[in-house]
Structure formats: structure tokens, C-alpha cells
Amino acid sequence: MGELTTRQDDEALVVAAGDVELLRYVHRPSTPAFEGPKPYLHPVRTLAGDVVTAFRPHDHRWHKGVQMTATDVSGQNFWGGVTYVRDQGYVALPNVGTMRHEEFAVEGSRIGELLSWYTEAGEHWVTERRSFAVRDVEADSWTLEFTTALTNRRAEPLVFGSPTTNGRELAGYTGFFWRGPRSFTGGAVLAADGGQGQELMGEAAPWLAFVGQHDEVDRSSTLLFLDHPGNKETHWFVRSTPFAAVNPSFAFHDTVELAPGEVLNLRYRLVVATGAWDRERLQSYVEEHSW
Numbered sequence: 001m002g003e004l005t006t007r008q009d010d011e012a013l014v015v016a017a018g019d020v021e022l023l024r025y026v027h028r029p030s031t032p033a034f035e036g037p038k039p040y041l042h043p044v045r046t047l048a049g050d051v052v053t054a055f056r057p058h059d060h061r062w063h064k065g066v067q068m069t070a071t072d073v074s075g076q077n078f079w080g081g082v083t084y085v086r087d088q089g090y091v092a093l094p095n096v097g098t099m100r101h102e103e104f105a106v107e108g109s110r111i112g113e114l115l116s117w118y119t120e121a122g123e124h125w126v127t128e129r130r131s132f133a134v135r136d137v138e139a140d141s142w143t144l145e146f147t148t149a150l151t152n153r154r155a156e157p158l159v160f161g162s163p164t165t166n167g168r169e170l171a172g173y174t175g176f177f178w179r180g181p182r183s184f185t186g187g188a189v190l191a192a193d194g195g196q197g198q199e200l201m202g203e204a205a206p207w208l209a210f211v212g213q214h215d216e217v218d219r220s221s222t223l224l225f226l227d228h229p230g231n232k233e234t235h236w237f238v239r240s241t242p243f244a245a246v247n248p249s250f251a252f253h254d255t256v257e258l259a260p261g262e263v264l265n266l267r268y269r270l271v272v273a274t275g276a277w278d279r280e281r282l283q284s285y286v287e288e289h290s291w
Helices: 279-288
Strands: 002-006 012-017 022-024 041-042 066-069 083-085 089-091 100-107 110-118 124-135 139-152 158-161 175-179 188-191 207-213 220-227 235-239 245-249 255-256 264-272
Touching: 002 100, 022 124, 066 139, 175 264, 207 235, 207 245, 207 279, 220 245, 220 279, 255 264
Parallel strands: none
Antiparallel strands: 002 012, 012 022, 022 041, 041 066, 066 175, 083 089, 100 110, 110 124, 124 139, 139 264, 158 255, 175 245, 188 207, 207 220, 220 264, 235 245
């Protein structure tokens, strides 16, 4: 497995295990304004070296690996791309915001970061303090632990929503979002309590896993997403077709209001594993690595 090391430059921060680059966190991206510039994790790799993220796919160019983002914040779009408008559908609007990296505080493999969320009009609406760390490196898996604290900097409440809260059925995506490689299309979806498949869309569960196959190599990979018990109202946005995506949404069915100065805290774990883990292996791992 090798020792964990961290290195960074003006554009990105990299965490590696031995000679395997587990993740590249691009904190100063060269992203077109319409795609909602923000930091992202790509590529993310298993310990076998297989890439488990997609970058700027042709169908949704604002999807970039793993991101923390928001589709609707009081009418502003920090997700990127078009905005879903009730009774109109998706519309290109002058409301695409930016999440700007301010500074890092790196301690070993744990990275703390300060970010500022600005609207397209240049107003500072949110201060975010996030941290992420590589932990639980085992023979065939490692875990990304991700936490964020969003503070409302406006003098009025912020309302976080999603396309579903704006009228589009079963499209409640917002928050911590993963887009998988094209070869993962049609992969298997498993969740706690016997749940499986895309019928988990909009449902609640403490964990959800996606198993996909790679091109070029005769291997599969498993991504296991764990929702923290303290997160409120998490419901899963998950797709296996027409593309692979998972998002533990914090505003799937209902909006979340954040008063001036109030803080929204969220915490997740993403286990990146080599091979196709079955339900028994997934459940055993979750029980052994409880919060």
C-alpha cells in the first residue's frame, strides 16, 4: 500500500499511497463560468490504480469527479449549467455562481480549506469551511472522509433547494456529488436494508454502494457512500443509466432554510474499493467502520 504522502502546487493538491495517486484535488480550476467554477476531486483512484471518476462528460460538462456543490441557493445556481425553473424546465440564466478557494491548512493527510461562495453578480453569500482526509487504508480499499460547514453571510435567510423542490419529480440532486466513468453505466446499486437499483432514487438509507466495471482492465470497483447520522433529511439521488452518479442530497424533497449567521454542517464518507463487493461484504464493512 505504501505510506500516505501529500503534495501541492498552485493548482492542485495530491494525496498518494506509495506510488498510487489516490486523489487529485483541483482547488484553482480553469473552469468556464457557465460550468460553475469550484474545487473538485479528479482523478480519484483505487489502490489498484483504477480511475473511478469522470471529468466534464459531454452530457453534463459541469460534472467533475467528486464535488461539494448546490443546485439552488435562493435562486442562485452553484452547480453549474442550466437551472430548473418551475413550469418552464431547464433554462440558461445569469445565476451561475463560483466557489472560490481561499486557503488551506494541511496536517498530514487531513486537509482543511476555507472557501467563499459568490453569486454571478459578485455577492458573497456563503463562507464554507470544509475538510477531507484519507483514512482506513486497507489491503483493497481506502476511505475519503469529507466534512463541510456552510455559513450564511447574507442579512436574510438562504433557502437551499433542488430541481425536485422546484417541481421536477425525482431530480432532487444537490450537495456532495460523484460522477462515475462512462464504463460504469449500467452498474449495480445496493443499499442498506436490502435496497437495490434505481428505485432507490429519492429514498433514505444510511449507506449506498455503486459497483462498476472498467474498460481496458479486467476489474471492477466499488464505491460505498456513508451518510452521517447527524445529517438531516438525506435522500439519495442515484443513477446507473444513462450514466453513473450518486449524491446523498440534503434538500431532495424539501428545502432547507439557513438563517443569517447560521451554519449547516454535513459529513460523509466515501469508501473506494478494488473489486465488486457484494451485500455481505458491504454490510460487514459498514458494521466494522461505524461512525
